[in-house]
Each structure stands twice: as structure tokens, then as C-alpha cells.
Amino acid sequence: MIPALVTLLGFQLGGEVVSRALGLPLPGPVLGMVALVAGFALWPRLAEVVRPVAQGLLGHLSLLFVPAGVGVVAHLPLLAAEGPAIAVALVVSTVLAIAVGALAFAGVARLTGDDEGPRRD
């Protein structure tokens, strides 16, 4: 567990340092994720080291959003005033984005003959 934690935190730390040093728009953890994929490709054994902790974290990904979500209580007055407009914007744009994104993906997959229907899964 400790080597896995050191790996995850170390790549996040490295990502933060590089992101800030170079003034990149990418946040540290995203950079760390990209670097860790390269790390797995170079040393496949590293994937086995990280696997149990990574799967544990990803299995409870939802939990990690709870503290930020409770921040809704700090914005109740604003949400009461502009709530309906924001709600319509959020619902419509999220539904549209999922639909358009999935249709574009599936459409191009079919065009390029890379259709992967449910049969494989």
C-alpha cells in the first residue's frame, strides 16, 4: 500500500511542480496522470504495485466529490436568485453535450470501421 501511495502522490507532486514551473493551463494531477501512463508503459511492474490502491480509490470516486458539493450551502442566496436560469443552462447543456459527444464518437467509429458494439463486452 505504501509504495502505491508514494507512486500516486509522487506523480501528483511532480505534475504540480512541472505545471507551476512552466505555467501550463493543465493542473498538476492531470499532468501526473499522463506521466504515470508513460511510467506504466516503461515499467509494467509498476501497474501491479499501484493496482490495489488505485482500484480502491476509483471504486469510491463519488465520495471524494461530497465535501466540495456541500459548498452549495454557501451559495444558497445566489442560487435562489439566479437558480432557475442556472438550472436550465446546466441541465440542457449537460444533456446536449452527452448526446452530441456520444453521437459524434459513435458516428466516426462507424465511418472508420472501428465499430465496437456490445458483442465484445
Place this chain on the structure above:
Amino acid sequence: MTDPALIWSYLARGPLLWLTVTLLAYWAGDAAARDAGRHPLVNPVLVAVILLAAVLGATGTPYATYFEGAQFVHFMLGPATVALALPLYMNLGRVRRAALPMLAGLLAGSLTAVVSALAIARALGVEGAVLASLAPKSATAPVAIGISERLGGQPTLTAVLVLLTGIIGAVAATPLLNALGIRDWRARGFATGVAAHGIGTARAFQVHETAGAFAGIGMGLNAVLTALIAPAILRLFL
């Protein structure tokens, strides 16, 4: 015996109580979701947030005090983002084969998310800092907060809008994609990750492992793209 009010005033200020309550609320939310057969409307995050908001309201606890304890959970968002490297690596072969569909899905989904949210909010009279807070709402929370700061938005409001977007996406994705007849798990997961970041990804993992892996990739790529396009698109609406 010590006055219970003294014990309360001690606990209410420290991290132990609010960390425990956060885990309890999520446990309750997860149990509720399981009992509902993982029905998308019974989202564990949504249930936990409602429970915690009610507890904070009833006890008169400010959000800042609550966050002192809950920040330990919040902190794990960073390592969890790094951990997404594992499903990405395991699916690297399929990711390479699906490069073109992914590029199409990313551009279409990301642009639709930012442009439609700003256009609708603007048309309904939302302006200024709130609009800037709304622009990056489909990106993952730590990224969206950074973008919002740079655009002159309110980071904590962005955090809430990001969360709401994720819940909407997690609730809507399965029925929406079924209605559209999209059965490719990669397309379903990827679009959900692009539009609804980590909460959508968490939902996708519950539904199917391939969908979850592609949702994680979609989330990561959209974090990059939103940082690049949101400033220019916002300027059109200010």
C-alpha cells in the same frame, strides 16, 4: 460528567466529527443507491450532499468549519485523478485504435458543453462573474476551479456548478444514451466523462468497466481542452 454542550463545542470545531459525518453520509447515500438498484436518480453524492447540508443547517455549522474535517476526503481527488492512469493504461490499445472517434467526441462534447451553457444562461439574464463561474462546469473540479479563477469567476460557486453538472450527467446518461440507441460502451463512457467529469466517470464505472475507462479518458482530455477554449468562448458572451 462534562456538559454535553462543551463536548459538542469541542467536536464541532475539530476535523474528526465532520470527517466521520461525511463518510457516514456517503455510506447512507451508497446504501440508498444500492437499495434502489443503482437507479441513476438515487445518486450517492446527491443523497450525501442533501444529508450533510441538512445537518449543517440544523446545527448552524458554517461551511468553512465543516470543510476543516472534510478536506481530508477532498484532498484525495488529486491522487484519484492520478490513479485514472491505471484504467487508461489497461485500455491503451483500444484508446489508440479509437483515436479518431475520441477526437470527434471530445471536440463535439466539449464545445457543446461550454457554448450551450453560456448561451442559455446569457439568454436568461445571467451575467458577469456568474457566467465566468459557469463556463468550465464540465471540467473536473480542480481544473474548473483554476479556470474560473483566471476568468474572474467565483471558485466556490464553480465547485458547486461542477458538482451539479456531474450529478445531472450521472442521472441523465443511461436513459439518454439508451433513448439515442448508442450501445458502444466506449462512446457512452467517453461522452459522459467529457460532459460530466468525475461524477459521470464514477457512474460509468458502476455501469460498465469499459465505459468507466473511456469516461476517465474523456474527463482527462476535456480538462485540457476546456482550459484552452473556455476563455475565448466566454469573451463572446460577456
